[in-house]
Amino acid sequence: MLVASDAGRHAMLVADTGAGKTLAGFLPTLAAFCPSRFGEQGPPDGLHTLYVSPLKALAHDVQRNLVTPVEEMDLPIRVETRSGDTPSDRKKRQRVRPPNVLLTTPESLSLLLSYPDSFAMFAGLQRVVIDEVHAFATGKRGDLLALCLSRLQSIAPGLQRAALSATVADPQAFREWLAPWGDIDSVELVEGEPGAPPHVEVLLPIEERVPWGGHAGRWAIPQIYEEIRRNKTTLIFTNTRFLAEYTFQLLWDVNEDTLPIGIHHGSLSKEARRKVEGAMARGELRALVATASLDLGVDWGDIDCVVQMGAPKGSSRLLQRVGRANHRLDQPSRAILVPGNRFEFLEATAAKEAVDQGQRDGEDFRPGGLDVLAQHVMSCACAAPFDEGGLLAEVRSSLAYSWLDEAVWQRVLHFVATGGYSLEAYDRFKRIVRDANGTWRLTHPEHAARHRLNAGIIVDNEMIEIRFRNGRSLGKVEEQFAASLRSGDTFRFAGMDLEVESLRDLELVVRAAKTSATIPSYMGLRLPLTTHLADRVREMLIDRASWARFPDDVREWLEVQDWRSRMPGPGQLLVETFPHAKKHYAVYYTFEGWNANQSLGMLINRRMEDRGLMPGGFVANDYSLAVWGLKPVIDPLPLLSPDILTDEFVEWVQESHLLRRAFREVAVIAGLVERQHPGKRKTGKQVTFSTDLIYDVLRKYEPDHVLLEAAWADARTRMTDVGRLGNVLDRAAEQLVHVELDRVSPLAVPVMTMIGREALPQGAIDDELLLEAESLGAEAMRVETAPADLE
Missing domain, CATH: 2.40.240 (Ribosomal Protein L25; Chain P)
Structure with a gap:
């Protein structure tokens, strides 16, 4: 990193967890403050380096670990953090007298750039270090950061950018994202030496079988507790906040030794989070149950083992979490995966093998969001009047908005200036105005204060x-x-x-x-299953020679499925139909994740209704979709024709509240609706009421409004996962395999056990599933003439 910095180049550092990426990212900064470098001129003054991370906890952890070498080398560097938790008096002082190194988040950086004194504050900025870049570069927070980087580069043209990650699947794509104007040659790829390979194991029940259904992994609590007793510190990850609370309670129920066990997630208060983080840093906890709030870069070297409750949903996510154990390059990190059901066993095995082989996955980059751009334009206006041509050039210098043309740019400006022609009669939407010289400025200073109160990208789910x-x-x-x-x-x-x-x-x-x-209605908030991991599971299903390594009950499950029906191979869409409990069922093995399967279930139900098949309902998980009705589906292909995305999909989204929900999010991000007022905050109900009113006006009088376009983009990508839904339809058109059965198949049991359990919590469902799952499983596994290898 120091060589790239001395050569005046940006850098993308990819290195294993525990390799010292963060300190490597700061090495040019530390060197700049060494007396041998600055000589008689004295150390650099003012803000020299900006460190951006996706998590507040990570910034505080980095501060702890950075201060030690600074003090040991007696360097004249002042290091501070800035986030939403920072006291207001310190925030104000930081703008007047900034530290040499400021550790912050994309949202706090955007707010800093909205102040008039930001030009003076960042004029001497030399470096920006972006940690864990894979965690947010491909989403809306990445869009915001990309725009902030463009503004910083404009203020400080000599600024050097550096990005750090252990788990990017495509370093070249991230190099292009990091580079100004997409000049990938200006970004040097620095790759660290590989560390000790992680040791990952999939936990199996000692006496019981791998469960048919459920997600909580309650069966494993006694074994996990014994692991906690053996280790100095165990870090237990869950995929949802509810599951974190549920697992924490289960561990306390068996905690005979009253071991100190903590919990950490984003819904806890700042004080509670800080208390737990401090206790972990001091080595006072024997175990900590956490969500993604702690899976990025936090360096606690005394962690012996990481436990992942439920399937990890991606090899990169798993590798990131595994890396919290030991956090040293020369020692293997140890992790235990706890599958909640048999499909999760396959997914956990696929993730383990991907990690063993060093394969990564991740989301693709997509065009930047127009709501984020509108927020950034307002931030720029709050800082100073701007020339629209100059700001457009600045915005286009980021990869996320390099596509932006003049027409879309004018629509965004018109929205920020007036709210759009349907709303321009209302003074409160008139935030900026263009003067005779073509310069845009605020219509009133109070708009700046209101913007700073409400700016942000994260909109809480209700x-x-x-x-x-x-x-x-x-x-x-x-x-x-x-x-x-x-x-x-x-x-x-x-x-x-x-x-x-x-x-x-x-x-x-x-x-x-x-x-x-x-x-x-049962769903629970879910992390998406990556395409890479889904493909691995499909390949595992048809690799019959590999089944011998599985536990007996899992191997027999697959063997009976293979004997009675078919396996869903790569490139195929397997559809099984069978009668059960006086209804007719069709199970679609898509492996495209819950969002796509839920959307497909809605659409298939509508088509079945139109065709008189009397649909009764559906359930979905990451792997499959079960639909049932009073009449059998004789031919599933017509239900999956590609025009479902142009006809029924559009109608469904518009008739449902999906578009309204998406509009609420983009309206809040773009600043059309304010959540916060001085001294009080709107409730979620009040925000929804405001956005619904505006939505109805725009749908009626301005259907091409820029925020309706942004809402449609969100509804298609995040809420319904239309891209992966399209993958299902493509496979159906190319190679649909329909198998008619006389009863439920073994592979269908995990999704069938979800029927009727919608009102139960995500953890308690495991208990309720046992009897029904065993009954369904017995029916599915019953063989009148057993295959030779099962006799």
């Missing part, structure tokens, strides 16, 4: 309350599920069949359904 018209509440479901419903849809919740009357103000109003429910 839980939707389900209630009858008389006000009786039944509980809550995730907003994404509720948003996918339309008036008249029926679903099962709390043991009742319910019909949707309306969704408004974060309340789902229902009544008792006259017919059986068609849509089960």
Whole structure:
């Protein structure tokens, strides 16, 4: 890194966890403050280096680890952090008298750039170090950071950029993202020496079988507790906040030795998080249950083992989490994967083998969001008047917005200036104005204060309350599920069949359904299964020679499936149809993740209804989709024709609340609707009420509004995963394999066990599934004439 810096080049550093990436990223900074470098001129003054990380916890951890070498070498460097948790008086002082090294997040950096004194503050900036770049560069936070980098480069043309990661699948793509104007040759790729290969094992029940269904892995709690007793410190990762709380409680229930066990996730207070982080740093905890809030770069060297509850959903994510153990290059990190069910066993095995082979996965880059761009334009206006041509050139210098043309740029400017022609009669939307010289400036200084109160990229997910018209509440479901419903849809919740009357103000109003429910509501928030890992699982299913290494119950599960039906091979879409409990079922093995499968289930139900097949409902997981009705699906191909994405998909999204939900997010990010006012914050219900009103106006009078376009982009990509949905339709058109069976197949049991369990928590579902899963499993595994290798 020092060689690249001395040559005046940007750098992309890819090195294994524990290799010292962070200190390597700071090496040019430390060198600049060595007396042998600055000589008689004295050390650099003002802000020299900006460090950007995706997590507040990571910035605080880096500060702890950076201060030690600075003090040991007696370097004249002042290091500070800045985030949403930083006291306001320190934030104000940092702008007037900045430290030499500032550790921050993309959102805090964007806010700094919105102040008039940002030009003086960043004028002497020499370096920007972006840690764990893979974690956010491909999303909206990456869009915001890319725009901030373009602004910083404009303020300090000699600025050098450096990005660090242990788990990028495509370093060249990240080099292009990092480079100004996409000049990849200006970014030197620095690769570290490989460290000791990690040791990853998949945990198996000692006496029981691998469960058919469920996700919590409750069966493993006694074994995990014994692991905690053996180790000095164990870090236990879960994929959701609920599962973190559930696992934490289960561990306390068996904690006979009253070992100090902590919990850490984003919903905890700042004080609670800091307390746990401090206890871990001091080695006072024997175990810590955490979500993704701690899986990036946090350096606690005394961790002996990492436990992953449930499937990891991606090899890069797993490798990142495994790297929290030991965190030393010369020692292998040790991790234990705890599958919740048999498909998760296959996924965990696939992830382990990918890590063993050094293969990574990750999301692709996509065009930058227009809502993020609108927020950035407003930040620039808050800092100083700007020339639209100059700012457009600056914005285009980032890869995320290199596609931006003049027409789209003018639409974004018009939105920031007036809210769009449907809203321009309202003064509160008039935030910037162009003067006679063609320069844009704020219409009133108060808009700057309001912008700084509300700017940000992360919009919290809401839980939707389900209630009858008389006000009786039944509980809550995730907003994404509720948003996918339309008036008249029926679903099962709390043991009742319910019909949707309306969704408004974060309340789902229902009544008792006259017919059986068609849509089960159980989902739980999920991390997406990566395409790379899905492909590995499919390959594993057809590699019959490899099944011998699996536990007996998993091997027999696959062998009976292979004998009675088929295996879903790469490039194929396997559809099984069979009768069960006086209904007709079709199971589609897509391996495209929950979002795509849930969307496909909605669309197939609509097509079945149109064709008189009397659909009864569907359930989905990452691997498959089960749909049922009163009439059998004789030929599944017509239900999967590609025009489903141009006809039913558009109609479904517009009739459901998916587009409204997406619009709320982009409206908040773009600054059209404000969450925060001085001294008070709007509730989620108030924000939704405001955005719904504006949404209805724009849909009616300005359907081509720039934020409706941004909302459609979000609805297609994040909420419905239309790209992976398209993959399913492509495979159906090319190679659909339909197998008609007389009863449920072994491979269908994991998804079938989800039916009717929608009202249960994600952890408690494991207990409730046992009896039904065993019954379904026995039916699926029953063989009248056993294959030779099962006799």
